[in-house]
Amino acid sequence: MSIRVLAIDDSRTIREMLRHTLTEGGFEVHVAEDGIDGIEKLPGIAPDVVITDINMPRMDGFGVIDTIRAAAEYAGLPILVLTTESAQDLKDRARRSGATGWIVKPFDDAKLIGTIRRITVA
Amino acid sequence: MSTANDIRQTFFQECDELLEALDDGLSEIDDGIADATFSIDTVNAVFRAVHSIKGGAAAFGLDALVHFAHQFETVLDAMRSGQLQATEEGMKICHRAADHLNDLVAAGRENRELDAGSGPDIAARLAGLVAMPESAPAPTPPVSGEGGFGFAPLSLDLGAITQDSGQTTFVIAFRPHRALYASGNDTALILRELDEMGVLTVEVATEGLPDFDAIEAGEAYLSWTLRLVTEESEGAVRDVFEFVEGMCDLQIEAVADAPAGAEIPLPAAPETPVAAPVGAPPAPPPAPAQSRDKPAEAEGPKATVRVNLDLVDRLINMVGELVINQAVLTQCVKDAGLLDRGDLSTSLAEFRNLARDIQESVMAIRAQSVKPLFQRMARIVREAAELSGKETEFVTEGEATEVDKTIIERLVDPLTHMIRNAVDHGLESPQDRLAAGKPATGRVTLSAAHRSGRVLIEVSDDGAGINRPKVFQIAVEKGLIPPESQLKDAEIDNLLFMPGFSTASQVSNLSGRGVGMDVVRSAIQKLGGRVSIQSQRGKGTTMSISLPLTLAVLDGMVVDVAGQTMVVPITAIVETLRPKPEDIHALGADNLVVSVRNKLVPVIDLGVVFGHRGAPASISDMVVLLVESDSHTSWALAVDQIFDQRQVVIKGLESNYGHVPGVAAATILGDGNIALIIDPEETAHRSGAAIDPGELALLDEV
Numbered sequence: 001m002s003i004r005v006l007a008i009d010d011s012r013t014i015r016e017m018l019r020h021t022l023t024e025g026g027f028e029v030h031v032a033e034d035g036i037d038g039i040e041k042l043p044g045i046a047p048d049v050v051i052t053d054i055n056m057p058r059m060d061g062f063g064v065i066d067t068i069r070a071a072a073e074y075a076g077l078p079i080l081v082l083t084t085e086s087a088q089d090l091k092d093r094a095r096r097s098g099a100t101g102w103i104v105k106p107f108d109d110a111k112l113i114g115t116i117r118r119i120t121v122a
Numbered sequence: 123m124s125t126a127n128d129i130r131q132t133f134f135q136e137c138d139e140l141l142e143a144l145d146d147g148l149s150e151i152d153d154g155i156a157d158a159t160f161s162i163d164t165v166n167a168v169f170r171a172v173h174s175i176k177g178g179a180a181a182f183g184l185d186a187l188v189h190f191a192h193q194f195e196t197v198l199d200a201m202r203s204g205q206l207q208a209t210e211e212g213m214k215i216c217h218r219a220a221d222h223l224n225d226l227v228a229a230g231r232e233n234r235e236l237d238a239g240s241g242p243d244i245a246a247r248l249a250g251l252v253a254m255p256e257s258a259p260a261p262t263p264p265v266s267g268e269g270g271f272g273f274a275p276l277s278l279d280l281g282a283i284t285q286d287s288g289q290t291t292f293v294i295a296f297r298p299h300r301a302l303y304a305s306g307n308d309t310a311l312i313l314r315e316l317d318e319m320g321v322l323t324v325e326v327a328t329e330g331l332p333d334f335d336a337i338e339a340g341e342a343y344l345s346w347t348l349r350l351v352t353e354e355s356e357g358a359v360r361d362v363f364e365f366v367e368g369m370c371d372l373q374i375e376a377v378a379d380a381p382a383g384a385e386i387p388l389p390a391a392p393e394t395p396v397a398a399p400v401g402a403p404p405a406p407p408p409a410p411a412q413s414r415d416k417p418a419e420a421e422g423p424k425a426t427v428r429v430n431l432d433l434v435d436r437l438i439n440m441v442g443e444l445v446i447n448q449a450v451l452t453q454c455v456k457d458a459g460l461l462d463r464g465d466l467s468t469s470l471a472e473f474r475n476l477a478r479d480i481q482e483s484v485m486a487i488r489a490q491s492v493k494p495l496f497q498r499m500a501r502i503v504r505e506a507a508e509l510s511g512k513e514t515e516f517v518t519e520g521e522a523t524e525v526d527k528t529i530i531e532r533l534v535d536p537l538t539h540m541i542r543n544a545v546d547h548g549l550e551s552p553q554d555r556l557a558a559g560k561p562a563t564g565r566v567t568l569s570a571a572h573r574s575g576r577v578l579i580e581v582s583d584d585g586a587g588i589n590r591p592k593v594f595q596i597a598v599e600k601g602l603i604p605p606e607s608q609l610k611d612a613e614i615d616n617l618l619f620m621p622g623f624s625t626a627s628q629v630s631n632l633s634g635r636g637v638g639m640d641v642v643r644s645a646i647q648k649l650g651g652r653v654s655i656q657s658q659r660g661k662g663t664t665m666s667i668s669l670p671l672t673l674a675v676l677d678g679m680v681v682d683v684a685g686q687t688m689v690v691p692i693t694a695i696v697e698t699l700r701p702k703p704e705d706i707h708a709l710g711a712d713n714l715v716v717s718v719r720n721k722l723v724p725v726i727d728l729g730v731v732f733g734h735r736g737a738p739a740s741i742s743d744m745v746v747l748l749v750e751s752d753s754h755t756s757w758a759l760a761v762d763q764i765f766d767q768r769q770v771v772i773k774g775l776e777s778n779y780g781h782v783p784g785v786a787a788a789t790i791l792g793d794g795n796i797a798l799i800i801d802p803e804e805t806a807h808r809s810g811a812a813i814d815p816g817e818l819a820l821l822d823e824v
Binding site: 011069076098099101105 | 174305364367
């Protein structure tokens, strides 16, 4: 069973990249276009890990994290935040909001895959 | 890498959309600037557009674009957070910035540098708006390399460089807080990662653990003392705890260097030593995949519009009506005896050509390149190769070939099966290949091409070819054919399509899933296609699928059945014949068979099956259409006469009538009448012409 990833990003380019890189890395990849879309798809996909962009229309990444962390059935679900900036305060904010970790865009293939493996039970 | 190019293309397409959204948003702000009626959502949308362009550009190493987008974004960010008031002057600069961003995107698309031009000036004016240092570096380090998508590492951890070849022993005291677990982090995973870095000794302190009843889920009770002997630096070890910093008590201390593999006694006897967790599963090795790209694909990005599929389908429907209407009109003119009027027939011919051109163009909208489908197959090859232990090279040809979207979707399963078969059954093991004087790496080729109005998709391998004696023997063993059958090579090859046939000596994990090539054949036939197989001993096997370009029209034979007009799909018809009275035999009370080249085929009178007449007509006065099903049985459909062979527009009946057995769909004829398109196989089953083929085989021998 490959690890199932739900990647939420409003940029088609980033979605395609994540899909390509992660599929090549042996993951099962599902994508959503914004926070609402992601939350709606969550029960159907039941991912092992969620990767979410922060800045998105309708519901942003913090909204995604809040929603997931508030739901008991998703307790312990690892969430990675995609940040463009590597600034410390953004990381802190991601951490405070309940994210498991972060990935800095543009991501390095190996590092992205390594990060997901780091936080998921294979 | 073609995929990288695809994503690059997606990026520029998306840029066009984002730039448009940016323009729209800026104009909206312009309009509302006087009375401050523009919405914050608009500012957010504008910010996001620039932000997304920056994000994508960084991945493709478009430094100039990233740099400028960042400056622009900073201004927009100040605007949305209220630090910067939108003024007319400021908006002018934003518009200029949007134009410059446009130029930078265009330059990036064409892989060229943009002349300095007005760039620095706009950048300076943007900087002036928020008083930021003009040359503020973009926070995302630029990535170089053409084609983008190869990513450069983001941060260089100087601490991670090993100082010398010696190993270091770290003693790590680690006490997670509740927040660590709440954030989805997992201690076991952290330990696993440390374990992969060297020799890890784990000691867990369970004193804090309350009685079972008192344990609260999500609370942190345990703490660990870890001893790691590794070649890695302290920085690398700290990196493991990157995500949990602040959510645990952590002390990492390097003690004296230790020789490799040396056991270091623990300071205190551990009460409950726990074995280090096992390592992570290895990542799958990448299998080689290559693509002989056609020049057509090397073209620059094409401008595209995204359209709701429903709209396209409605258009296709209307064009179908148009084609029918044209046929009706022609019929009217003919009936009125006006067809020999030169100008009228010329206009009609022109109308017909135009209608056909429109139809083809509209169909082309639904057409998609087979490339994504082929890319999916590359993965199937990798998986199959890995599971079967065969080194496999995957080659694709004609990826740009376009086929109807629905057909592509429905091809996934049959093609997956064929590809698995090619790797699993087609290719020999590396040892066998070397012994046969072939390179150890086998090759599976997947190709697509347009051929005479249809699409031809081929899966070929350079394996051992079909082992015909073995296939024959298995077919006999399974009772599929009598042992004394005399079969030609092609007939033996076709046995593979019989239900329940499998040649694998061992049922493998891959192809032997109880699905045979018969399922593949039936899936293809449902799409109006045909599958065939060619094989050369020692050289390989090629499976060919021939498909219609669209599911919206169909080549049909228009026939008369007891005064009713019906359409039989041409793809199902093997041949048509007028049987001689001596070729028709009665089988039982009311079954007829016709002898076709010494093979007996059950006769089905369509008029009786569809209730157009009570008793069967005299077969010798009728025409017989020989059809073949996926289960390799043949039927002779008896009809009164053949009118015509033409392309008909398929009109679904199922939404109005539900599924009628034997009827695939309907069409509207030139005279405005409706004709049913029959599904030959279902018709045969519906007729109850369940004459056992085995019974016929016995008769064959007579």
